[in-house]
Amino acid sequence: MITVCAVDDLPAGESLRIPGEVAIAVFNADGELYAIDDTCSHQDASLSEGWLEGCFVECPLHAATFDLRTGVPTCLPAKKAVRTYPVVVEDGVIYVDTRVREPVA
Numbered sequence: 001m002i003t004v005c006a007v008d009d010l011p012a013g014e015s016l017r018i019p020g021e022v023a024i025a026v027f028n029a030d031g032e033l034y035a036i037d038d039t040c041s042h043q044d045a046s047l048s049e050g051w052l053e054g055c056f057v058e059c060p061l062h063a064a065t066f067d068l069r070t071g072v073p074t075c076l077p078a079k080k081a082v083r084t085y086p087v088v089v090e091d092g093v094i095y096v097d098t099r100v101r102e103p104v105a
Helices: none
Strands: 002-006 015-018 022-029 032-037 049-054 056-058 065-067 087-090 091-095
Touching: 002 015, 022 091, 032 087
Parallel strands: none
Antiparallel strands: 002 091, 015 022, 022 032, 049 056, 056 065, 087 091
């Protein structure tokens, strides 16, 4: 498990990038927490720097949109899903379970 931050440090509508061998983006979408691979599957761009709307994030580079619940892109130019990760909150702290949850095909 990776420690992200305190729940209060990630307000609704915000995201954080967790650097690592594979960077992970953590989003607070109206109180629901999601974690996905931070790199867009279309081209190298940080999804944590994208625009969040509901449970979707739009890539800042070419406007591909991904469903945070599944990692599946909802429009072109992205065709490949990104991986999602379980998020756990314990004692007011957000954690990402690093066991990979494979994308839905």
